[in-house]
Amino acid sequence: MTDPLLSVRDLKVSFQMDEGLVRAVDGTSFDLLPGQVLGVVGESGCGKSVTMRAILQLIDRPGRITAGEIRFRRRDSAEMTDLTRLAPRGAEMRDIRGAEIALIPQEPMAAFSPVHTVGDQIVEAILLHGHRWQEGGRKLTRTQARTITIGLFRDVGISMPEQRIDAYSWQLSGGLRQRAMIAMALSCKPSLLIADEPTTAIDVTTQAQVLALLRDLQAKYDTAIIFITHDLGVIAQMASYVVVMYLGRVMEEGPVDDIFHAPKHPYTRALLRSIPSLYGATRIALPVIAGTLPHPFNRPPGCPFHPRCPDAMPRCSAAVPSLQSVAANQLASCFLHHDIAEPA
Numbered sequence: 001m002t003d004p005l006l007s008v009r010d011l012k013v014s015f016q017m018d019e020g021l022v023r024a025v026d027g028t029s030f031d032l033l034p035g036q037v038l039g040v041v042g043e044s045g046c047g048k049s050v051t052m053r054a055i056l057q058l059i060d061r062p063g064r065i066t067a068g069e070i071r072f073r074r075r076d077s078a079e080m081t082d083l084t085r086l087a088p089r090g091a092e093m094r095d096i097r098g099a100e101i102a103l104i105p106q107e108p109m110a111a112f113s114p115v116h117t118v119g120d121q122i123v124e125a126i127l128l129h130g131h132r133w134q135e136g137g138r139k140l141t142r143t144q145a146r147t148i149t150i151g152l153f154r155d156v157g158i159s160m161p162e163q164r165i166d167a168y169s170w171q172l173s174g175g176l177r178q179r180a181m182i183a184m185a186l187s188c189k190p191s192l193l194i195a196d197e198p199t200t201a202i203d204v205t206t207q208a209q210v211l212a213l214l215r216d217l218q219a220k221y222d223t224a225i226i227f228i229t230h231d232l233g234v235i236a237q238m239a240s241y242v243v244v245m246y247l248g249r250v251m252e253e254g255p256v257d258d259i260f261h262a263p264k265h266p267y268t269r270a271l272l273r274s275i276p277s278l279y280g281a282t283r284i285a286l287p288v289i290a291g292t293l294p295h296p297f298n299r300p301p302g303c304p305f306h307p308r309c310p311d312a313m314p315r316c317s318a319a320v321p322s323l324q325s326v327a328a329n330q331l332a333s334c335f336l337h338h339d340i341a342e343p344a
Protein backbone atom coordinates (compact mmCIF):
# COMPACT_ATOMS: atom_id res chain seq x y z
CA MET A 1 0.00 0.00 0.00
CA THR A 2 1.44 3.40 -1.04
CA ASP A 3 1.88 6.00 1.72
CA PRO A 4 -0.36 9.05 1.25
CA LEU A 5 1.01 12.38 0.03
CA LEU A 6 -1.67 14.18 2.05
CA SER A 7 -3.75 12.98 4.97
CA VAL A 8 -6.55 15.18 6.35
CA ARG A 9 -7.97 13.96 9.66
CA ASP A 10 -11.05 15.26 11.48
CA LEU A 11 -10.49 18.81 10.18
CA LYS A 12 -12.75 21.52 11.62
CA VAL A 13 -12.83 25.13 10.43
CA SER A 14 -15.17 27.68 12.01
CA PHE A 15 -16.00 31.33 11.36
CA GLN A 16 -17.02 33.37 14.41
CA MET A 17 -19.46 35.94 13.02
CA ASP A 18 -21.56 38.55 14.87
CA GLU A 19 -24.64 36.42 14.12
CA GLY A 20 -23.11 33.22 15.52
CA LEU A 21 -20.63 30.44 14.75
CA VAL A 22 -20.45 28.96 11.24
CA ARG A 23 -18.96 25.45 11.18
CA ALA A 24 -17.79 25.54 7.55
CA VAL A 25 -15.81 22.29 7.82
CA ASP A 26 -17.00 19.91 10.49
CA GLY A 27 -14.79 16.85 10.85
CA THR A 28 -13.57 16.15 7.31
CA SER A 29 -11.11 13.30 6.70
CA PHE A 30 -9.56 11.95 3.48
CA ASP A 31 -6.25 10.76 2.05
CA LEU A 32 -4.56 11.56 -1.26
CA LEU A 33 -1.92 9.29 -2.82
CA PRO A 34 1.06 10.60 -4.84
CA GLY A 35 0.01 11.23 -8.46
CA GLN A 36 -3.68 10.57 -7.69
CA VAL A 37 -6.50 12.77 -9.03
CA LEU A 38 -9.05 13.25 -6.26
CA GLY A 39 -12.38 14.92 -7.02
CA VAL A 40 -14.12 16.81 -4.21
CA VAL A 41 -17.75 17.46 -5.10
CA GLY A 42 -20.75 19.13 -3.47
CA GLU A 43 -23.11 22.09 -3.78
CA SER A 44 -21.75 25.57 -3.09
CA GLY A 45 -21.41 26.13 0.64
CA CYS A 46 -20.54 22.47 1.33
CA GLY A 47 -17.07 23.37 2.64
CA LYS A 48 -14.93 22.08 -0.24
CA SER A 49 -13.16 25.39 -1.00
CA VAL A 50 -12.68 26.15 2.73
CA THR A 51 -11.08 22.70 3.16
CA MET A 52 -8.62 23.49 0.35
CA ARG A 53 -7.83 26.94 1.76
CA ALA A 54 -7.16 25.23 5.11
CA ILE A 55 -4.65 22.91 3.39
CA LEU A 56 -2.89 26.00 2.02
CA GLN A 57 -3.21 27.78 5.41
CA LEU A 58 -5.08 30.61 3.69
CA ILE A 59 -8.09 30.87 6.02
CA ASP A 60 -8.85 34.55 6.55
CA ARG A 61 -10.18 35.92 9.84
CA PRO A 62 -12.69 35.49 11.41
CA GLY A 63 -12.10 31.92 10.18
CA ARG A 64 -9.93 29.52 12.18
CA ILE A 65 -8.87 25.87 12.10
CA THR A 66 -10.24 24.63 15.41
CA ALA A 67 -9.31 20.92 15.28
CA GLY A 68 -7.76 18.18 13.20
CA GLU A 69 -4.58 17.48 11.29
CA ILE A 70 -3.42 18.15 7.71
CA ARG A 71 -0.37 15.94 7.26
CA PHE A 72 1.66 16.49 4.08
CA ARG A 73 4.71 14.57 2.86
CA ARG A 74 7.27 17.18 1.87
CA ARG A 75 9.63 16.50 -1.00
CA ASP A 76 12.76 14.65 0.18
CA SER A 77 11.29 14.02 3.64
CA ALA A 78 10.50 10.64 5.19
CA GLU A 79 8.26 12.22 7.85
CA MET A 80 4.92 13.91 7.25
CA THR A 81 4.52 17.56 8.31
CA ASP A 82 1.32 18.65 10.05
CA LEU A 83 0.55 21.90 8.20
CA THR A 84 -1.82 23.06 10.97
CA ARG A 85 1.25 23.37 13.24
CA LEU A 86 3.05 25.78 10.90
CA ALA A 87 2.66 29.56 11.06
CA PRO A 88 0.44 30.47 8.06
CA ARG A 89 2.80 33.29 7.05
CA GLY A 90 6.01 31.64 8.25
CA ALA A 91 8.94 30.75 5.97
CA GLU A 92 8.21 26.98 5.90
CA MET A 93 4.55 27.39 4.94
CA ARG A 94 5.47 30.02 2.32
CA ASP A 95 7.96 27.57 0.83
CA ILE A 96 5.37 24.77 0.73
CA ARG A 97 2.72 27.07 -0.76
CA GLY A 98 3.64 27.56 -4.38
CA ALA A 99 6.70 25.32 -4.44
CA GLU A 100 5.09 22.05 -3.28
CA ILE A 101 1.35 22.77 -3.23
CA ALA A 102 0.03 25.09 -5.94
CA LEU A 103 -3.47 26.48 -6.48
CA ILE A 104 -5.31 27.03 -9.75
CA PRO A 105 -8.06 29.46 -8.71
CA GLN A 106 -11.52 29.91 -10.25
CA GLU A 107 -10.70 33.37 -11.55
CA PRO A 108 -7.11 33.74 -12.80
CA MET A 109 -7.57 37.48 -13.49
CA ALA A 110 -7.33 38.16 -9.76
CA ALA A 111 -4.24 35.93 -9.39
CA PHE A 112 -2.04 37.88 -11.85
CA SER A 113 -0.84 41.41 -11.17
CA PRO A 114 -2.11 43.71 -13.95
CA VAL A 115 1.06 45.86 -13.91
CA HIS A 116 3.58 43.11 -14.75
CA THR A 117 3.58 40.85 -17.77
CA VAL A 118 2.33 37.30 -17.19
CA GLY A 119 5.73 35.97 -18.32
CA ASP A 120 7.65 38.15 -15.83
CA GLN A 121 5.49 36.87 -12.96
CA ILE A 122 6.19 33.24 -13.90
CA VAL A 123 9.92 33.96 -14.40
CA GLU A 124 10.04 35.46 -10.86
CA ALA A 125 8.34 32.34 -9.41
CA ILE A 126 10.85 30.08 -11.20
CA LEU A 127 13.81 32.16 -9.94
CA LEU A 128 12.40 32.09 -6.38
CA HIS A 129 12.16 28.29 -6.34
CA GLY A 130 14.83 27.80 -9.03
CA HIS A 131 16.40 24.77 -7.36
CA ARG A 132 13.57 22.65 -8.80
CA TRP A 133 14.89 23.32 -12.31
CA GLN A 134 18.61 23.45 -11.56
CA GLU A 135 21.04 20.93 -12.89
CA GLY A 136 24.48 20.61 -11.32
CA GLY A 137 23.69 23.08 -8.51
CA ARG A 138 24.25 26.21 -10.63
CA LYS A 139 21.92 29.18 -10.07
CA LEU A 140 19.35 29.72 -12.83
CA THR A 141 19.77 32.87 -14.90
CA ARG A 142 16.80 35.05 -15.90
CA THR A 143 17.32 33.99 -19.53
CA GLN A 144 17.09 30.31 -18.53
CA ALA A 145 13.94 31.01 -16.46
CA ARG A 146 12.42 32.78 -19.49
CA THR A 147 13.23 29.77 -21.70
CA ILE A 148 11.56 27.47 -19.12
CA THR A 149 8.48 29.76 -19.11
CA ILE A 150 8.23 29.60 -22.91
CA GLY A 151 8.41 25.79 -22.65
CA LEU A 152 5.62 25.79 -20.02
CA PHE A 153 3.48 28.04 -22.25
CA ARG A 154 3.97 25.50 -25.04
CA ASP A 155 3.06 22.62 -22.64
CA VAL A 156 -0.21 24.30 -21.67
CA GLY A 157 -1.14 24.92 -25.31
CA ILE A 158 -0.51 28.67 -25.60
CA SER A 159 0.30 29.39 -29.25
CA MET A 160 3.05 31.90 -30.13
CA PRO A 161 4.58 31.57 -26.64
CA GLU A 162 7.58 33.78 -27.53
CA GLN A 163 5.19 36.71 -28.08
CA ARG A 164 2.53 35.91 -25.45
CA ILE A 165 5.11 35.71 -22.66
CA ASP A 166 5.26 39.54 -22.84
CA ALA A 167 1.47 40.03 -22.62
CA TYR A 168 -0.34 41.45 -19.57
CA SER A 169 -3.12 39.31 -18.06
CA TRP A 170 -5.79 41.79 -19.21
CA GLN A 171 -4.62 41.36 -22.83
CA LEU A 172 -5.38 37.59 -22.79
CA SER A 173 -8.74 35.87 -23.31
CA GLY A 174 -10.30 33.96 -20.37
CA GLY A 175 -9.09 30.62 -21.77
CA LEU A 176 -5.52 31.85 -22.33
CA ARG A 177 -5.43 33.40 -18.84
CA GLN A 178 -6.47 30.07 -17.34
CA ARG A 179 -3.75 28.28 -19.35
CA ALA A 180 -1.19 30.86 -18.17
CA MET A 181 -2.39 30.25 -14.59
CA ILE A 182 -1.81 26.51 -15.05
CA ALA A 183 1.71 27.31 -16.35
CA MET A 184 2.26 29.47 -13.24
CA ALA A 185 1.05 26.62 -10.99
CA LEU A 186 3.41 24.15 -12.71
CA SER A 187 6.35 26.56 -12.66
CA CYS A 188 7.69 25.19 -9.37
CA LYS A 189 7.00 21.52 -10.16
CA PRO A 190 4.57 21.04 -7.22
CA SER A 191 3.77 17.57 -5.94
CA LEU A 192 0.15 18.67 -5.34
CA LEU A 193 -2.06 20.91 -7.49
CA ILE A 194 -5.36 22.16 -6.10
CA ALA A 195 -7.73 23.14 -8.91
CA ASP A 196 -10.70 25.09 -7.46
CA GLU A 197 -13.51 25.02 -10.06
CA PRO A 198 -10.88 25.97 -12.68
CA THR A 199 -13.34 26.01 -15.59
CA THR A 200 -16.10 28.13 -14.01
CA ALA A 201 -15.07 31.44 -15.60
CA ILE A 202 -14.54 30.14 -19.17
CA ASP A 203 -16.83 29.13 -22.04
CA VAL A 204 -17.94 25.51 -22.58
CA THR A 205 -15.59 24.72 -25.50
CA THR A 206 -12.56 26.10 -23.66
CA GLN A 207 -13.67 24.22 -20.51
CA ALA A 208 -13.35 20.89 -22.34
CA GLN A 209 -9.89 21.88 -23.65
CA VAL A 210 -8.67 22.93 -20.18
CA LEU A 211 -9.89 19.64 -18.63
CA ALA A 212 -8.12 17.63 -21.37
CA LEU A 213 -4.98 19.73 -20.80
CA LEU A 214 -5.01 19.08 -17.03
CA ARG A 215 -5.37 15.34 -17.69
CA ASP A 216 -2.36 15.39 -20.06
CA LEU A 217 -0.24 17.47 -17.68
CA GLN A 218 -1.06 15.20 -14.75
CA ALA A 219 0.20 12.23 -16.77
CA LYS A 220 3.32 14.13 -17.92
CA TYR A 221 4.35 15.61 -14.55
CA ASP A 222 2.82 12.87 -12.31
CA THR A 223 1.41 15.61 -10.06
CA ALA A 224 -1.38 14.74 -7.62
CA ILE A 225 -4.44 16.91 -8.22
CA ILE A 226 -7.37 17.77 -5.97
CA PHE A 227 -10.15 18.83 -8.29
CA ILE A 228 -12.93 20.84 -6.63
CA THR A 229 -16.22 21.08 -8.48
CA HIS A 230 -19.99 21.06 -8.05
CA ASP A 231 -20.24 18.98 -11.25
CA LEU A 232 -20.10 15.17 -11.05
CA GLY A 233 -19.75 15.10 -14.87
CA VAL A 234 -16.36 16.83 -14.51
CA ILE A 235 -15.38 14.36 -11.78
CA ALA A 236 -16.17 11.45 -14.14
CA GLN A 237 -13.74 12.87 -16.72
CA MET A 238 -10.96 13.87 -14.35
CA ALA A 239 -10.74 11.89 -11.13
CA SER A 240 -10.02 8.32 -10.08
CA TYR A 241 -11.35 8.80 -6.52
CA VAL A 242 -14.16 11.05 -5.29
CA VAL A 243 -15.10 12.64 -1.96
CA VAL A 244 -18.71 13.89 -1.72
CA MET A 245 -19.19 16.74 0.80
CA TYR A 246 -22.30 18.28 2.33
CA LEU A 247 -22.40 21.00 5.01
CA GLY A 248 -18.72 20.59 5.83
CA ARG A 249 -18.80 16.81 6.23
CA VAL A 250 -17.83 13.88 4.00
CA MET A 251 -21.02 12.03 3.02
CA GLU A 252 -19.39 9.36 0.87
CA GLU A 253 -16.07 8.55 -0.75
CA GLY A 254 -14.65 5.87 -2.99
CA PRO A 255 -13.27 5.11 -6.48
CA VAL A 256 -15.17 7.00 -9.17
CA ASP A 257 -16.44 3.81 -10.88
CA ASP A 258 -17.90 2.43 -7.62
CA ILE A 259 -19.52 5.74 -6.64
CA PHE A 260 -21.08 6.19 -10.10
CA HIS A 261 -22.30 2.60 -10.44
CA ALA A 262 -23.31 1.85 -6.85
CA PRO A 263 -23.71 5.07 -4.81
CA LYS A 264 -24.64 4.30 -1.21
CA HIS A 265 -25.48 7.71 0.23
CA PRO A 266 -28.87 9.34 -0.58
CA TYR A 267 -27.10 12.68 -1.25
CA THR A 268 -24.72 11.10 -3.79
CA ARG A 269 -27.69 9.40 -5.47
CA ALA A 270 -29.52 12.74 -5.68
CA LEU A 271 -26.44 14.45 -7.18
CA LEU A 272 -26.11 11.67 -9.77
CA ARG A 273 -29.78 11.91 -10.73
CA SER A 274 -29.31 15.60 -11.49
CA ILE A 275 -26.61 15.00 -14.17
CA PRO A 276 -27.98 15.32 -17.73
CA SER A 277 -27.82 12.01 -19.64
CA LEU A 278 -26.40 11.95 -23.17
CA TYR A 279 -28.79 9.21 -24.16
CA GLY A 280 -31.98 10.06 -22.28
CA ALA A 281 -35.00 11.97 -23.57
CA THR A 282 -33.95 15.57 -24.04
CA ARG A 283 -37.20 17.26 -22.93
CA ILE A 284 -37.52 15.63 -19.51
CA ALA A 285 -36.79 18.04 -16.65
CA LEU A 286 -33.90 16.80 -14.53
CA PRO A 287 -34.80 15.98 -10.93
CA VAL A 288 -33.46 18.56 -8.49
CA ILE A 289 -32.50 17.82 -4.91
CA ALA A 290 -35.53 18.52 -2.72
CA GLY A 291 -35.33 21.42 -0.27
CA THR A 292 -32.52 23.93 0.04
CA LEU A 293 -29.15 23.97 1.71
CA PRO A 294 -29.75 24.99 5.35
CA HIS A 295 -28.60 28.46 6.39
CA PRO A 296 -25.06 28.22 7.87
CA PHE A 297 -26.32 29.59 11.23
CA ASN A 298 -29.12 27.06 11.26
CA ARG A 299 -27.38 23.75 10.99
CA PRO A 300 -29.80 20.84 11.51
CA PRO A 301 -29.09 18.45 14.38
CA GLY A 302 -28.22 14.84 13.58
CA CYS A 303 -27.39 13.89 9.98
CA PRO A 304 -26.91 17.23 8.18
CA PHE A 305 -28.79 15.90 5.12
CA HIS A 306 -31.88 14.67 7.03
CA PRO A 307 -34.22 17.62 6.22
CA ARG A 308 -33.79 16.85 2.47
CA CYS A 309 -33.34 13.09 2.61
CA PRO A 310 -36.08 10.88 1.08
CA ASP A 311 -34.94 7.95 3.27
CA ALA A 312 -34.71 9.81 6.62
CA MET A 313 -35.63 7.80 9.74
CA PRO A 314 -36.40 9.08 13.27
CA ARG A 315 -32.84 8.35 14.35
CA CYS A 316 -31.38 10.58 11.62
CA SER A 317 -32.37 13.83 13.34
CA ALA A 318 -30.99 12.71 16.71
CA ALA A 319 -27.47 11.44 15.96
CA VAL A 320 -24.71 12.17 13.44
CA PRO A 321 -23.71 9.08 11.42
CA SER A 322 -19.95 8.57 11.29
CA LEU A 323 -18.00 7.81 8.12
CA GLN A 324 -17.74 4.02 7.91
CA SER A 325 -16.81 1.35 5.40
CA VAL A 326 -19.98 0.29 3.54
CA ALA A 327 -18.55 -1.70 0.61
CA ALA A 328 -15.16 -3.06 -0.48
CA ASN A 329 -13.78 0.39 -1.39
CA GLN A 330 -16.50 2.79 -0.24
CA LEU A 331 -17.11 4.79 2.93
CA ALA A 332 -20.40 6.51 3.75
CA SER A 333 -21.95 8.50 6.62
CA CYS A 334 -25.46 7.09 6.62
CA PHE A 335 -27.58 5.04 9.03
CA LEU A 336 -29.04 3.10 6.10
CA HIS A 337 -25.72 1.24 5.94
CA HIS A 338 -24.42 1.10 9.53
CA ASP A 339 -25.39 1.97 13.11
CA ILE A 340 -22.32 3.88 14.21
CA ALA A 341 -22.89 7.47 15.34
CA GLU A 342 -20.28 10.14 16.08
CA PRO A 343 -19.61 10.47 19.82
CA ALA A 344 -22.00 13.06 21.30
Ligand code: SF4
Pocket (backbone or CB within 6 Å): 265, 266, 267, 303, 304, 305, 306, 307, 309, 310, 311, 312, 313, 316, 321, 333, 334, 335, 336
Ligand atom coordinates in the same frame (compact mmCIF):
# COMPACT_ATOMS: atom_id res chain seq x y z
FE1 SF4 B 1 -30.70 10.04 5.03
FE2 SF4 B 1 -30.58 9.17 7.53
FE3 SF4 B 1 -28.74 8.42 5.79
FE4 SF4 B 1 -28.82 10.93 6.69
S1 SF4 B 1 -28.40 9.09 7.89
S2 SF4 B 1 -28.55 10.30 4.60
S3 SF4 B 1 -31.01 11.25 6.84
S4 SF4 B 1 -30.91 7.93 5.74
